[in-house]
Amino acid sequence: MPTRNESDLWLARQARHGGYWTPLAIVAGSAATLCLFAQAWAIATVVQRMVLDEGRLSELTVPLAVLPLAFIGRGALAWLKSETATRSAIGVRQALRRRLLDHLAQRGPLWARQQHSATLGNRIWDQVDALHGYYADYRPQVWLCLTIPLLILLAVFPLNWAAGAILLATGPLIPLNMAMVGIGAKQRQQAQFLEMTRMNRHFLDTLRGLATLKLFGVSRQQASVVHHVSENFRHRTLRVLRLAFLSSTLLEFFSSLSIALLAIYIGFGYLGYFEFGAWGRGLDLYSGLFILILAPEFYQPLRDLGSHYHARSEAQAAAEDLMPMLADEHAAAPAQADWPVPERLGVHLQGVSCRYAGQRHPALDDIELTLHPGETLAVIGPSGAGKTTLLNLLMGFLSAETGTLTTDAGMPIDRLPREAWHRAIGWVGQQPALLPDSLAENLRLAAPQADERALWNALEAVDLAEWARRLPRGLATPLGEGGQPVSGGQARQISLARAWLRRAPLILLDEPTASLDRDSEARVLRGLARLKRGRTLVVLSHRLELLQLAERILMLDEGRVSALGTLAELSAPGQPLAGLDRPANDEPEPAGDRAHD
Template sequence: MDKQLQRDLTKWLKSQSKLAKRWMMFSIGLGFTSGLLLIGQAALLANILHQLIIEHTDKYQLVNQFVGLIVIIGLRALCSWGREVCGYRCGEQIRLHIRQLILNRLQNLGPAYIKGKPAGVWASLVLEQVEEMQDFFARYLPQMSLAVLIPVVILVVVFPLNWAAGLIFLITAPLVPFFMALVGLGAADANRRNFKALQRLSGHFYDRLQGLSTLRLFNRVDAEAENLDAASHVLRKRTMEVLRLAFLSSAVLEFFSAISVAIVAVYFGFAFIGELNFGNYGVPVSLFTGLFVLVLAPEFYQPLRDLGTFYHAKAQAIGAAESIVEFLNIEADEMSNGDTPLPTPNAIHISVTDLEVLSPEGQVLAGPLSFSINTNEHVALVGPSGAGKTSLLNALLGFLPYRGSIKINDIELNQLKHDQWRQAISWVGQNPLLVHGTVRDNITLGNPSASNNDVDQVARQAYADEFIQRLEKGYEHHVGDRSGGLSVGQAQRIAVARAMLQNGAFWLLDEPTASLDANSERLVLESLALAVTNRTTLMVSHRLDQLHAMQRILVMDNGKLVQNGSFETISHQGLLAEMLTHTDKRDLDA
């Protein structure tokens, strides 16, 4: 990874820490207090041993000092507990913020952009990679401050007692961060490669899991298992590379810390036997001084060693932040969300003028288009696959950016409050999505406050109650995004009931009878015919035999609107006539 990029990512990570500055200051303060208590603990312990060994003081006279030692140990344990809690809260608050940034960005980019990558990639980005930042904020950043404050305080205490020991501390201390940085140079790169491998494996596995039935039917299970094995081998290799660097870093830090402590111990050993006579300001080295400094010696290097241990968390966070920052900074045209309320939400009319629908990257997907849909008018949108129908629907829903004009009740779409506009839409798609929850939860998705009577009524109108009553738990039957044991027709009728309960003034129907059997199609069409009465309706359909009931038909081809009129007017000419001819031939062949 480029060093400048590492610096930029580190700067971005530190800028996020300002959101939880209070928790971080609490964590640092408790760590510093624990360091001060440690000095007091070392002093009491050294004094007790000095009194017992050198002064031959009766142990009962030292009861107060023993009690003080126990109290200090308890207070240090309390500080350690508080520091862990504050560090966790700090990381949690920042992680929630970063995750919200990602979700807001995904919402702004819309479903059309999200479908461009496997679902597993987004799951890895939102879950695993954000989680990997926890230790950076909870441990590494507070430890950076403690790695300076605590050694400085120990030096301030040690130098007045023995300048030689203080000088040893001062000279050997930079070795720890120096070798920590030296070993950690490749850690960020290793973590970045690890996260890339994790993203690929997550996306690959999730997509294959969803299409397992298809893979089995085409006898591709073994081949895909080999692909998963290869992807998991790459992830395993990358993970071991990260762990190898982490273990190497810890070993190096422990080695140099041990050498430094040993130098201090050797100095005092020779000082006690009279071989060394410097560093003590002309006063003989006492047992208290030697024990006090020796007890503090490991603790002097401990904050630096902890920083080295948590340096791996920094490398992890930088590796995770690369994909997140890249996603947050992606240049894409977004559908702007205005703040103008939707006027007369109970009666919708739409006017489209010179519309060009754009992809998030700015590519023209359809257009220019010009048409209008009057209040309570029923309009069909037809055309061959790839004509641009889905792009037009995404633009009307506010999921894709556009050029030109889309006016809803004479207000430009990008000036409207999108939440309010979508609340006025009752949508039924060709692939009914049932969220995890009960049948009742799915019906009330757009209107959670609906009463049980309202739910029963729309279920009857959508002909869904006939199978819901046969379920063991009825409306409390649990379903999921794979329909949870319900047939496609049953799931579609639940989707129709859900749209009815929302009771929007604009009905948007995207192939509502696709993949349905004849009986389910009849029931769904009957319920929809009742629901869209006195409602503005736009229906996308490949079933041309359903067009007779529509007041007007829009025909698209290659992103352009090629026909616009009633069925009687345009069915004998142009693309619609060709489509009807092909449909009649297929029916005769059948």
């Protein structure tokens, strides 16, 4: 686990993403102090001239005009400080979220599948949001705690060195109090984050299994468990808030005590008991009132820092959780700076073995395979044979432990930029992701710049254009929840249309006809027949109709190649598919088995 110093250094490095907004906030806060000087001068001058000098109203024109301008100036600068500090925090949070999402994309779905989605969501949203107070409030306030008291001391010492000494001596009481409170605040904040993650995970698991809980009649029992978990989080949160309120109370006490001490000195100076501190001139009404007006503002930055100190503890706790996740984001870049995607692409695997983290046995073991450009390869085998692993390897989500994986031109795939390699790949899975958006935007996931004509051509290619024309708003019709219902076959056809639009030379398909009725299956097969022209396809399937589309069939068993050849060769007498006259397995593989395939 990172130490406090490491988390502080990490938080300081992230501040660069805030740009110039943080310096602007510091300048605005410091400039507000200059307006305070003008305000204090105007008030002290008016009182001095009216009470002791018995001046006329005409002599007070300048200070009376300066007073409202100083008020307005302080208000405007306070708004500017708050606005610029907030923009700095937003910039940092947006940059961190981009890095986290990029990191998830680099790790790939295999790594993400091993993480709890509630934990990932908590890190990307809640933990990053927990940094807002640090960059919007605490960090600018640290600098203002240096500039504002220094400016006030420079204004007070020429008038009365004793008052300046009192301010200088009592000021450190507030930071000392913050340091003592901060030790416990960080620990409580970490406990709150842990409880929040636990509550999010439990609530998400409950929602996912709600139908099962209802069927077994235990949903009410689970409601009490959810109540218990949420109560634990409430108690953790209240402990953090209690400490924050206690800290604010102590800060108010010390600052009030310090101001009272200064007021006592000035009062006894007016009574003639204290004759030191005024540089031998005596303490007049103007100087005393000017100093008393500035005194609360001397402690105010320190009090504000104390009230924001819990934001530092919260940010430290969040940083300690985020740092390990981003620790390896700066991996060495591939030697190949860029790679133009070819029109036709083949892949060669030579002695490739790979295994999943924590597994003793390899998921693929000594695979020798040449996938020719424009070829369609069907991959079959029992559950756990390594079919899905082969797709993950080809997509770059899993690295080869031994052996080499190259293009048909001899370029090692692990040396290619991952973004460039992914541009060369099209993907059609069993459960295509559909966004709650229009049909057009769902298609443009594969080709953001595609025009309407290209979208219709893709729909025609996958036998879906007629359905799209019957939609209420055509391509602009929203899909999914709250929009147009989409069947499993139509979702699969939309996924094929994306692959068509992408124009990728290598298409990977995972059981593209699984769980479809005969009519939907026939439509998908017609779309695949058109999609394969000029492209290299790797298809995971047991369906005879799909095997007939393939030039060769690869059979895997326990991660090894058990057979490789054409359908005619493998279905000959004595061969593994001898007598094949129907689909070898009409049922899709269980999701739990596929996760380890």
